[in-house]
Amino acid sequence: MPKNLWKILDYEKYEDYITFSSIDSIFEQEIDERIVYIEDLKKRKQAYGICGECNEPGTGEYWCQSCNAKRFKDNLKNWTSGNEIIDEFMQQSQLNAVHHTKYFEWIPFENFRNVTHTSSDGYGNFYSAEWPNGCINSWNIENQKYERSTNCKVALKSLYSDIRADFFNKIKSHLQIHSFDIIQCFGLTQDPGTRDYMMVLEYRDVSFRYS
Numbered sequence: 001m002p003k004n005l006w007k008i009l010d011y012e013k014y015e016d017y018i019t020f021s022s023i024d025s026i027f028e029q030e031i032d033e034r035i036v037y038i039e040d041l042k043k044r045k046q047a048y049g050i051c052g053e054c055n056e057p058g059t060g061e062y063w064c065q066s067c068n069a070k071r072f073k074d075n076l077k078n079w080t081s082g083n084e085i086i087d088e089f090m091q092q093s094q095l096n097a098v099h100h101t102k103y104f105e106w107i108p109f110e111n112f113r114n115v116t117h118t119s120s121d122g123y124g125n126f127y128s129a130e131w132p133n134g135c136i137n138s139w140n141i142e143n144q145k146y147e148r149s150t151n152c153k154v155a156l157k158s159l160y161s162d163i164r165a166d167f168f169n170k171i172k173s174h175l176q177i178h179s180f181d182i183i184q185c186f187g188l189t190q191d192p193g194t195r196d197y198m199m200v201l202e203y204r205d206v207s208f209r210y211s
Contacts, residue, residue: 002141007049009061014047017060017099038098052141060099062138069095071139072103079106081188086197089168090188093175100137102175105187107131107200112189115156124158124196128203135186155183155201158191171199 009016018038036047041057048058051067059065072094081087090104097103112129119126134149159167174185184202191198 002052004141005050005052006058006062006138007047009047014043017063017102018044060102063097063099064139065096065098068097068139072097081106081190081197083197086188100135101184104171104175104185105136107187107189109189109192109198112154112156118155127156127158127198129154129156131186131200153203154186155203156189157199157201158194158196159198 013034014036015032015034017036019035020038036043038044038059044057044059048061048063050056051058051064053067054064056064056066072091076091081090087106090106093103094105111133112131115127115129117125117127131152131154132150134152136146136148138147139145140147171185171188174182183204186200186202189198189200190196
């Protein structure tokens with residue numbers, strides 16, 4: 001049976017997940033020694049440990065991109081948003097995820113409890129809701145199942161039924177940047193009454209703007 005070979009991440013020394021090298025790599029390295037580049041296998045092993053299934057260094061905290069991609073691929077047949085473009089977009093995020101914050105999942109609306117309208121703006125409506133299942137944090141290699149943050153409170157932001165290019169640009173930003181100041185987007189759902197698609201967001205105090 002595969003064993004848990006992950007390391008407890010030292011947040012003061014390493015980023016939560018790998019970074020892909022760019023022409024600015026040297027400059028970035030001088031700024032932040034916490035950056036872990038994908039090709040630096042030694043540093044990846046030091047930061048995240050080893051995947052107990054494929055024996056390769058992790059790509060993020062308790063995360064192996066290649067092994068999770070296989071699991072996500074096997075599960076593709078079990079869900080659909082009803083929109084081919086959205087399905088393809090979310091599938092690509094799952095297959096390329098290097099960390100549990102770097103992908104989206106389709107969440108059936110019936111999985112939420114106590115959905116309550118909180119506010120509106122010119123772009124849509126906002127709701128609070130409870131998500132009993134919660135988001136994926138890691139794969140439990142010994143129990144062979146995903147560990148989730150159960151009983152989450154989330155914010156739902158309606159996007160109306162007309163999905164445009166600016167919508168994808170907006171939610172891509174949630175994948176590209178991960179910090180305390182950026183509200184995490186867990187995935188998408190659809191209101192069965194209005195047929196509007198909705199972003200499922202980390203719930204924050206009203207002082208944060210859900211952009």
